[in-house]
Amino acid sequence: MTQPLLELHNLNKSYGTFEAVKDIDLSVDAGEFLAIMGPSGCGKTTTLRMMAGLEDPTRGDIRLEGQQINDLPVWQRETPLVWQNLALFPYMTVRENVEFGLRMKKVPAPERQRRCAEWLERLGIAGFADRNVAKLSGGQRQRVALARSLVLQPKVLLLDEPLSALDAHMSIRMQGELKRLQRELGITFVYVTHSHSEAFSLADRVVIMNAGRIEQLGTPQDIFLRPRSRFVAQFVGGISLFSGVLKTTKEGKIGIDSADGLLQIADPASAQSGSRCDLAVRADRINVTTQPGWGTNEVPCTLMSEEFAGAVVNLHLETAAGTGIVAQLQQRDLERLSARAGQQVYASWHPEDGVLLGAPALKAVA
Numbered sequence: 001m002t003q004p005l006l007e008l009h010n011l012n013k014s015y016g017t018f019e020a021v022k023d024i025d026l027s028v029d030a031g032e033f034l035a036i037m038g039p040s041g042c043g044k045t046t047t048l049r050m051m052a053g054l055e056d057p058t059r060g061d062i063r064l065e066g067q068q069i070n071d072l073p074v075w076q077r078e079t080p081l082v083w084q085n086l087a088l089f090p091y092m093t094v095r096e097n098v099e100f101g102l103r104m105k106k107v108p109a110p111e112r113q114r115r116c117a118e119w120l121e122r123l124g125i126a127g128f129a130d131r132n133v134a135k136l137s138g139g140q141r142q143r144v145a146l147a148r149s150l151v152l153q154p155k156v157l158l159l160d161e162p163l164s165a166l167d168a169h170m171s172i173r174m175q176g177e178l179k180r181l182q183r184e185l186g187i188t189f190v191y192v193t194h195s196h197s198e199a200f201s202l203a204d205r206v207v208i209m210n211a212g213r214i215e216q217l218g219t220p221q222d223i224f225l226r227p228r229s230r231f232v233a234q235f236v237g238g239i240s241l242f243s244g245v246l247k248t249t250k251e252g253k254i255g256i257d258s259a260d261g262l263l264q265i266a267d268p269a270s271a272q273s274g275s276r277c278d279l280a281v282r283a284d285r286i287n288v289t290t291q292p293g294w295g296t297n298e299v300p301c302t303l304m305s306e307e308f309a310g311a312v313v314n315l316h317l318e319t320a321a322g323t324g325i326v327a328q329l330q331q332r333d334l335e336r337l338s339a340r341a342g343q344q345v346y347a348s349w350h351p352e353d354g355v356l357l358g359a360p361a362l363k364a365v366a
């Protein structure tokens with residue numbers, strides 16, 4: 001088995017009595033693009049700053065290539081951090097900013113200039129080399145910040161919401177460039193973001209944090225299709241949740257007995273009958289009809305509102321028991337449905353589209 005490049009073992013950070021990061025265990029492989037997501041204040045930045053050496057862990061280990069680096073000062077680490085406000089030196093030119101780290105490392109002038117020129121070229125900012133960074137656009141400044149870190153040939157590049165200051169168009173463009181660079185260079189990226197679309201489209205694996213802990217770690221597909229907890233399902237969004245008790249009927253059907261009736265599932269894993277469970281169903285798996293009789297799990301609902309999201313529309317429904325359901329329809333399907341807010345409709349889905357959460361057997365899966 002190959003050794004992970006970066007490892008966090010039982011990493012903790014407290015500020016006074018407040019525990020910002022709790023018992024984080026995480027391994028990042030060489031060349032991997034790992035995204036860290038979670039609600040504001042869940043400890044993403046603190047975790048990243050500990051990796052960068054900008055915060056001391058209260059407890060636990062950080063290892064790079066197997067070596068503990070907890071006490072290594074920032075400037076000796078090979079894990080630079082690029083963050084949202086970039087922290088470029090405002091009175092320096094682009095070239096001076098990019099060369100700065102190499103000067104600190106006492107890299108001889110000819111090599112410094114060669115490496116700086118290579119990165120200015122690579123990131124398409126050679127034309128502004130002698131311009132003051134204060135006179136650049138947001139996207140250009142972002143490139144300077146990346147060049148300044150990449151010129152140091154880091155083992156891991158840590159990025160804290162690097163695109164959050166850019167407008168939507170520039171952010172999408174930079175996402176593509178970041179992914180291309182990461183693939184071409186084979187550098188390991190650890191990337192903190194608030195943006196679901198950035199995490200899910202860029203990362204090989206995504207960490208979802210909640211209140212200082214890792215709630216789920218998996219590929220974007222895993223997290224999107226198989227959220228492990230209510231928290232992850234709600235955080236990812238576009239998922240309807242039903243609570244109930246796992247039950248096998250006299251006819252041999254398996255489902256959860258919920259306030260909205262028996263909701264059948266295809267795969268109960270090894271959850272035991274009688275255990276309390278939550279069932280998650282993705283919005284794009286829910287059919288909506290104006291007449292009953294179309295599906296296995298069919299729940300009468302009231303259409304509460306429609307939310308237009310480009311080519312698709314999210315329908316917000318509510319059952320008689322007060323459960324909120326969200327269904328995602330193509331625009332043309334909505335036209336065919338021709339239902340209005342306040343009208344009774346029927347939500348249905350196939351048993352195999354329901355994912356059980358909270359069952360003991362599922363929790364035990366690593």
Ligand SMILES: Nc1ncnc2c1ncn2[C@@H]1O[C@H](COP(=O)(O)OP(=O)(O)OP(=O)(O)O)[C@@H](O)[C@H]1O
Pocket residue numbers: 015018020038039040041042043044045046047194
């Ligand atoms: N220096 C500090 N002193 C005291 N508390 C701190 C300090 N730094 C961070 N915290 C607290 O630790 C918790 C985690 O902060 P952190 O910045 O890691 O969260 P985050 O997930 O990155 O949030 P955001 O998405 O808002 O940036 C927060 O409650 C924050 O207020």
